[in-house]
Amino acid sequence: MATMRAMVLERPRKPLVAQERPVPAPGPSGLLVEIAACGVCRTDLHVVDGELPDPKLPIVPGHEIVGRVAALGAGVAGFAIGERVGVPWLGRTCGVCRYCREGRENLCDAPLFTGYTRDGGYATHALADAGFCFPLPERGDDAEIAPLMCAGLIGWRSYRMAGEGTALGLYGFGAAAHILAQVAAWQGRRVYAFTRTGDLEAQKLARSLGAVWAGGSDEMPPEPLDAAIIFAPVGALVPLALKAVRKGGRVVCGGIHMSDIPGFPYRLLWEEREIASVANLTRADAREFLAFAPQAGVKTTVRRYPLDQANTALADLREGRLQGAAVLIP
Numbered sequence: 001m002a003t004m005r006a007m008v009l010e011r012p013r014k015p016l017v018a019q020e021r022p023v024p025a026p027g028p029s030g031l032l033v034e035i036a037a038c039g040v041c042r043t044d045l046h047v048v049d050g051e052l053p054d055p056k057l058p059i060v061p062g063h064e065i066v067g068r069v070a071a072l073g074a075g076v077a078g079f080a081i082g083e084r085v086g087v088p089w090l091g092r093t094c095g096v097c098r099y100c101r102e103g104r105e106n107l108c109d110a111p112l113f114t115g116y117t118r119d120g121g122y123a124t125h126a127l128a129d130a131g132f133c134f135p136l137p138e139r140g141d142d143a144e145i146a147p148l149m150c151a152g153l154i155g156w157r158s159y160r161m162a163g164e165g166t167a168l169g170l171y172g173f174g175a176a177a178h179i180l181a182q183v184a185a186w187q188g189r190r191v192y193a194f195t196r197t198g199d200l201e202a203q204k205l206a207r208s209l210g211a212v213w214a215g216g217s218d219e220m221p222p223e224p225l226d227a228a229i230i231f232a233p234v235g236a237l238v239p240l241a242l243k244a245v246r247k248g249g250r251v252v253c254g255g256i257h258m259s260d261i262p263g264f265p266y267r268l269l270w271e272e273r274e275i276a277s278v279a280n281l282t283r284a285d286a287r288e289f290l291a292f293a294p295q296a297g298v299k300t301t302v303r304r305y306p307l308d309q310a311n312t313a314l315a316d317l318r319e320g321r322l323q324g325a326a327v328l329i330p
Ligand SMILES: [Zn+2]
Pocket: 093, 094, 095, 096, 097, 098, 099, 100, 105, 107, 108, 109, 110, 111
């Protein structure tokens, strides 16, 4: 029997363990994907660190998968063996709940999420629902495309929610922000990048990707922001970002989890400032972003790790030792 390798989380707050298992066969609507690269997203850290409720356990994390179709379910049309595909966080939706019917499938009542409630991409192979996979063009390097599959897609949804303003703050300059900074600069917006205090490497990267200003998150930008997106999982950034946006400005929380938001005076919210959160993605977001990213010339900065070094990659992300995105190569 053919076998595959996977890095498996058996219990939260424990290191992933390497396992060999039989290669699974796809169901009628499924694809078996042979993985070429899988990005490491901060959400994986929240899963591994036990910060998200009810993961499937044991679970193979990872939802920024780039690979090739290795087998097709009997009912799958529109994909071919060997075709390059991307598998994102949104693994499946129910199609019948009010959110699915209203075109807001990101809020589906009965979804499956790759690498959280179904096995994901820290592996040599993964099963995915064909209807939630995206054909990818042949151009570009697998590892450099992988971060687009979540940091790019959910970053894009956050960016759209931030509105059309030209002065945009990005709090936390990791995988998502380093993609969005390029998109925003390409569209002629002024990007203000906020990093951990003293993280000069991240500030340098931000400037090199088009930010007009980069500084610590405790600093005020030189002009009031039209909107800010918070990617760092730090609740204390919410009042700081509110302070930095103009009247009527919006603060978008782009992550799935953050530490508690501390109390703050109402005057920071006053004058029609808004706080919003972004949850998951729709397939429409993905199609839109995957068409847009090449036009904007988005280039990702990645650090490659062999699959069996997944714990090192997660630790580097947790400790802020990374510029750009970590990617696992099986
Ligand atoms: Zn639904």
